[in-house]
Amino acid sequence: MNQPGVICLYGPTAAGKTGLAIELCQRLPCDIISVDSALIYRGMDIGTAKPTAEELARAPHRLIDICDPAESYSAAQFAKDARSHIEAIIEKGRIPLLVGGTMLYFKALLEGMSELPEADPTIRQQLQSLLDEQGSRYLHSQLQLIDPPSAARIHPNDPQRLIRALEVWRSSGHSLTELSQQRRGALPYPIWQLAVAPPDRSVLHQRIALRFQLMLEQGLLDEVKALRERPDLHLDLPALRCVGYRQVWQYLDGEFSYEEMLDRGVFATRQLAKRQLTWLRKWPGIHWLNTQSDDLPGQALAYLQKPPQHFADRTDLKS
Numbered sequence: 001m002n003q004p005g006v007i008c009l010y011g012p013t014a015a016g017k018t019g020l021a022i023e024l025c026q027r028l029p030c031d032i033i034s035v036d037s038a039l040i041y042r043g044m045d046i047g048t049a050k051p052t053a054e055e056l057a058r059a060p061h062r063l064i065d066i067c068d069p070a071e072s073y074s075a076a077q078f079a080k081d082a083r084s085h086i087e088a089i090i091e092k093g094r095i096p097l098l099v100g101g102t103m104l105y106f107k108a109l110l111e112g113m114s115e116l117p118e119a120d121p122t123i124r125q126q127l128q129s130l131l132d133e134q135g136s137r138y139l140h141s142q143l144q145l146i147d148p149p150s151a152a153r154i155h156p157n158d159p160q161r162l163i164r165a166l167e168v169w170r171s172s173g174h175s176l177t178e179l180s181q182q183r184r185g186a187l188p189y190p191i192w193q194l195a196v197a198p199p200d201r202s203v204l205h206q207r208i209a210l211r212f213q214l215m216l217e218q219g220l221l222d223e224v225k226a227l228r229e230r231p232d233l234h235l236d237l238p239a240l241r242c243v244g245y246r247q248v249w250q251y252l253d254g255e256f257s258y259e260e261m262l263d264r265g266v267f268a269t270r271q272l273a274k275r276q277l278t279w280l281r282k283w284p285g286i287h288w289l290n291t292q293s294d295d296l297p298g299q300a301l302a303y304l305q306k307p308p309q310h311f312a313d314r315t316d317l318k319s
Contacts, residue, residue, distance in 0.1 A: 035100030
């Protein structure tokens, strides 16, 4: 590792990314940058599997605890912040180690961002009114007329993304697909790409179930109770869409039993892992590692002896 580069460590939730990253920090001059859309929130520690105080003492993480749960944080903002940290780490002669499972953040950082117009409150309110009157399937039909590729990618029951795609068209006169192909600000540094996961999906499912049960034993209910006491927080906020939090919140609201909350939380986490693996299967240049390997850090170090490569410009990796 005699040239500047960035290590990217991917993987689905509960695959063991944090443990491997901390081990690498003990053997290499690495500084960790978190790539996780849940770890950014303060006061959401247990349900996000945030590194413990002991783990953070061994390997400090950047870009965790940077937002209040009432705030929003975009992929574009992450790319800007991560780029700044990467440059500072390299300037010190150390190696940035990016660790997480939020693939949209990785995509924004590595490929650069599309030239999309900023949100327009007037247009967004018009589309929200149309949604309230006609429903999301009507919005989907309108998107089908102007941007068939985006309509094929966005589910008819996903009003948030439908509104954004139509807003882009109304404010710019160009489709989301067209503008998404015009990207700027790709990461200029070469990268090593590692992904960790158990080959057997059932093993990952077992790890997810055990971890969610452990979160409950560690006090996840009390953590969500504290969030529910805040009048400015509600389930429509991005922070409360994090897996586990919504299910516990609804349980505390009396919507279903403890057992159903447990089942729903585990299922939601499994669905998240499935989406992450779907991204990773299309991701170029990944070197895969087995979570259950007897010498996981050693295998990672062996791969890191190879020269890093610049990330391929792939317009087929869609969010």
